Amino acid sequence: MSRRTSQASTMVGSDIWQSQEEKPHRTLLLKRAKEAATSQDVFLFLVAFRILNALSIKTFFQPDEFFQSLEPAWQMAFGNHSGAWITWEWDNQLRSAIHPTIFALVYWLSSSLSNSLRLSPHIRAELLVAAPKATQAVFAAIGDYYTWKLGERVYGGRSNEAWATLALTICSPWQWFCSTRTLSNCLETSLTIIALYSWPWHWSIVKTDEETDEYGLRKDGEVDELAKLSRCLLLAALACVLRPTNIMIWACLASIILWQTVARARSLVLAVSSLADRLYYQQWTFPAFRFLYFNLARSLAIHYGKNDWHYYFSQGYPLLLTTFLPFGLAGIVHALSSSPSSALKTTIRRQLATVSIFVPCILSLVSHKEVRFIYPLLPGLHVLAASPMTGFFKPTIIRRILLATLLTASVLLAFFATNLHQTGPINVLTYLREESVSRQSDSTVTAAFLMPCHSTPWRSHLIFPGIKAWALTCDPPLHLPPSEHGSYLDEADRFYTDPKKFLSRTLGKPPRTKSEFVARMSAVEAIGTIAWDGNEGRKAWTEYLVFFEQLEPTMKGLLQGSGYSECWRGWNTFAHDDWRRKGDVMVWCLDGKRRKKRRRLYTEWGSIVRRIQTLRGNQ
16 A cells, blocks of 8 residues: 555656656747747738838839839740830840849739739739739848847847837838838848848857867857858848849958858859849840949949949938937947957947948949948948937937937828829829720820930839830940040930920921821831830820920920820929929820810829919919
8 A cells, every 4th residue: 555655656756847847848938939929920010011111102212123123024024025124234234133033923923813813904003013012022021020130139139129120120211211112222131131140240259169060160059050151141142143232241241261161052142143144135144243344344333423422421321310310320339439349249239330331431432322222231220229229218208209209200201202202203104004094905005205214114114015105215325435424415315405406306396186196106107116115216206295394384385386285294292303303294195185174183282382382472
């Protein structure tokens, strides 16, 4: 009896001992599950947030958003005669085909889906416009997520500074304005921050023999260092293929030893990139080299503008950081002024701050500058700004009011940039699409864009093959030596030098009736090819003329007595730094008076501005 009791007590004691051993393990599993759920929730929120962000943008920013990604993607998806505008960079093999290939797949899937569901032409067009935006929104959300994860690595998991990093990237007006656009810089930024998260920062700390793995690589806990480094170099190489200037970030961080450690990732990216370029260009080429050759050796970048040497510091950083500029600058200064330490937090911050100074300094040596060229630095700047911002906004009433003011200013800036500034170039293409849909399926809509080159998107927003259009071009002087670049005038320059002379010589007398227009168009087509979609050929009068309000007095005088009159006007912006783009976007068309009843109003904002101007004039 006593033996049974002893055995029973032993079994109970064993169960208690096992449960005590399993308790820490279960606690750890629960903690990891909770953290994973939190991370998953944050990521899903970011995806939904950025998709909403992408679909709410109604403004035009940079031509490269369309002409260096969506136009070649449209050609890949729908063929060489689909109406895509292929710019000179693609003709000279300056761009990698990897980026547009992503959107070509999106176009193909969207078109296949619309055909399977038998969607109407209008809904199909809306789907083709929205699908690339949603795709880029996912890339932007991944970039936001890894910005937060890098903040956690610097400041510790679930720390106030880590959450501040996430808040900065969410509340950033520049991120709301730019991150979901289909620029190669946007994908480059996401790839860069993911690679930075995987970067072996701990290798910069003093080495000990006990901290190496079987490959001789420095260990960071139980992480597979070889896989992590391979992932980092893979993403970094892909970012460099997209934008060759990205290599400056890694040149600042890396040493020759690191690049010699793992070569497989770089080889894989080069192989995929070379294959994609071979399929697109139908020959073997290396776009990254040709990009540097054309823009640096031949100085063609200056054709698109020249900026002051201090542009990136005096204008670039203020635009990137906007309302949070003081905290970003404070983060850089604090990181660089801190003494070298073996702490990982200090090491990462010092290197991020060094990159934030080094890259703009090198890019400042090139005459042509744009804020998006330093966009990949923004996630690192958010990490640096998190600590000063967390320390500054302590729980006091005054500072809470200041924080609320900054957030309100950020929201207003983001709304202005994505809903009010330069909406005309997007809305006018929606108008032309609707005009095309309202006609019979076999009717062709013709339009001419008398604007600075690439002032609107093209086939990615025109969509329908029945819309045939031409626009003024601005190809650089590839045939001239650098010494003659300063005196070169492209087609858009020649037009704005003397619009009346250009139109009379190029197009002749404007038609008075629709029948006269049709007869002239047939005559031009009989002589040769019309220069639709940026192709070579003759230009001719079209049914629709699109131009900025700045040109309205000239067009009124030129088209007096013709069959053209205003049929649509769309609000564009309050002010513009380019005098050629000032005012509303206007459309004049043949038989415009008949269509007056279909004329679109400006938008409420445009009406308000007009009323204010009228009241001031009366006073």
